[in-house]
Amino acid sequence: xxxxxHPEVLVSxxxxxxxxxxxxxxxxxxxxxxxxxxxxxxxxxxxxxxQRQLSDQVRRDVIPQEQFEQLLGSxxxxxxxxxxxxxxxxxxxAAWAFWQLKIYGHKDVRLLNGGRKKWLQEGRPLTLDxxxxxxxRYQAQKPDYSIRAFLPEVQRAVSGGSAELxxxxxxxxxxxxxxxxxxxxxTAQRGGHIPGARSIPWGNAANEDGTFKTxxxxxxxxxxxxxxxxxxxxxxxxxxxxxxxxxxxxKYLLGYNNVVNYDGSWTExxxxxxxxIERGVAAPVRGLVAHAG
Amino acid sequence: xxAEDFRKQPLELEGWAVHVxxxxxxxxxxxxxxxxxxxxxIARATGEARVTVEEDAIQKALQRLRRTRRVDLDxxxxx
Numbered sequence: 194x195x196x197x198x199h200p201e202v203l204v205s206x207x208x209x210x211x212x213x214x215x216x217x218x219x220x221x222x223x224x225x226x227x228x229x230x231x232x233x234x235x236x237x238x239x240x241x242x243x244q245r246q247l248s249d250q251v252r253r254d255v256i257p258q259e260q261f262e263q264l265l266g267s268x269x270x271x272x273x274x275x276x277x278x279x280x281x282x283x284x285x286x287a288a289w290a291f292w293q294l295k296i297y298g299h300k301d302v303r304l305l306n307g308g309r310k311k312w313l314q315e316g317r318p319l320t321l322d323x324x325x326x327x328x329x330r331y332q333a334q335k336p337d338y339s340i341r342a343f344l345p346e347v348q349r350a351v352s353g354g355s356a357e358l359x360x361x362x363x364x365x366x367x368x369x370x371x372x373x374x375x376x377x378x379x380t381a382q383r384g385g386h387i388p389g390a391r392s393i394p395w396g397n398a399a400n401e402d403g404t405f406k407t408x409x410x411x412x413x414x415x416x417x418x419x420x421x422x423x424x425x426x427x428x429x430x431x432x433x434x435x436x437x438x439x440x441x442x443x444k445y446l447l448g449y450n451n452v453v454n455y456d457g458s459w460t461e462x463x464x465x466x467x468x469x470i471e472r473g474v475a476a477p478v479r480g481l482v483a484h485a486g
Numbered sequence: 487x488x489a490e491d492f493r494k495q496p497l498e499l500e501g502w503a504v505h506v507x508x509x510x511x512x513x514x515x516x517x518x519x520x521x522x523x524x525x526x527x528i529a530r531a532t533g534e535a536r537v538t539v540e541e542d543a544i545q546k547a548l549q550r551l552r553r554t555r556r557v558d559l560d561x562x563x564x565x
Contacts, residue, residue, distance in 0.1 A: 233511045282527055313489035363524040370557055375502045375521045376528035376550035396525045
C-alpha cells in the first residue's frame with residue numbers, strides 16, 4: 194500500500210488485528226443495513242446503517258451537522274480518534290461514510306483494504322458481541338462541500354466542459370440498457386448517462402479479494418479514459434455510494450486533488466425534466482489513438 | 487468464531503451472470519447472490535443448512551431479477 198499517494202488512509206487486516214485493543218481506534222462496519230454485522234463482525238466494531246444513520250431520507254442529503262455530532266459522540270469518538278471503516282458490498286458504503294466524515298472534517302479516517310469480504314475470506318476472528326462506548330461530546334467542522342458536486346456544477350461541466358465526468362456504474366447502466374443494477378429497484382425514468390461522461394466502472398479498481406489494485410494499475414485504468422488528474426473530475430453512479438468508492442480511489446490513492454462526488458448521481462440527473470442524456474457506448478477518448486493488436 | 491467452509495458457484499439467473507457464495511459462521515450458513523457486472527449483492531439468506539440457504543438466496547434473487555427490464559438499444563457510438 195506504500196506507493197499510493199496517501200497510503201495512510203488504508204489499513205490491512207493485520208493492522209486491524211494489531212489494534213483491536215487500541216482505545217484510540219474505533220472500528221465501524223457500514224452497510225445499507227446491519228444484517229451482515231448481526232451475523233458476526235470484527236471485535237469492538239459498531240455498526241452504522243447508511244439508510245438509517247448516514248442519510249437524511251427526508252431531505253435526501255447527508256445527515257445534518259448536529260446529527261453527525263451525535264452519531265460520532267454516541268460511539269465514543271472524539272476528533273482525535275482514528276476511525277477505521279469497513280463493510281460489505283465491496284466497501285461502497287464504508288467509502289460513503291469516509292466521504293461524509295471528510296465533509297465534516299474528521300482528520301483520521303481510514304478504510305480496511307478489502308473490507309468485510311476479505312476479512313471473512315481470510316478466516317479472521319468474528320464476534321456477536323456489540324460493544325458499548327462511553328459517549329463523548331463531538332464537535333464537527335462546518336461542512337466542507339468542496340468534495341461534493343451539486344447539480345449546477347454538473348450542469349456547468351456538461352455545458353461548458355468545466356470538469357471531466359466519470360460514470361462508475363456498470364456498462365449496461367451507462368449505455369441505458371438497464372435503469373438500475375440488476376435486482377435493484379428502478380429509480381430513474383430513463384437510462385443512459387450524462388453527456389460526455391467516461392465509463393470507468395468502480396470494479397475496475399478492485400481485485401478479486403476486494404482490495405484496491407496497485408497505483409500503477411489504477412493509473413493505467415484512468416489514463417486510458419483520459420482521466421489523469423490535470424482537470425477537475427466529477428464522479429457519479431446511481432445514488433452516490435459507488436462513486437464515493439471511485440472518489441476515494443482518485444483522490445487518495447491516485448492523489449488527484451480536484452475530485453468531487455456527485456451524490457445526486459443518476460437518480461437526480463436521469464429524472465431531471467429537460468436534461469440532456471446520451472445512450473450507447475462511449476466515444477473514443479479525445480487525443481488518444483487506439484492501437485490494434 | 488470465524489467464516490469458514492466457503493463455496494462459490496457461478497450461475498446465470500434470468501440472463502444475468504451471478505456468483506452464489508455460501509459459508510458458515512458459527513452454527514449458521516449464509517448465502518449471497520452477487521451480480522458480476524454491477525457487483526451488487528442481490529439477495530442474502532441465512533439458516534442451518536447450506537443447500538436450503540443457497541436455494542433461498544437464489545429464489546429471492548430470481549424474484550428481484552425478474553423485475554429488471556432490459557431496453558433494446560442501438561449501441562452505436564455516442565458522445
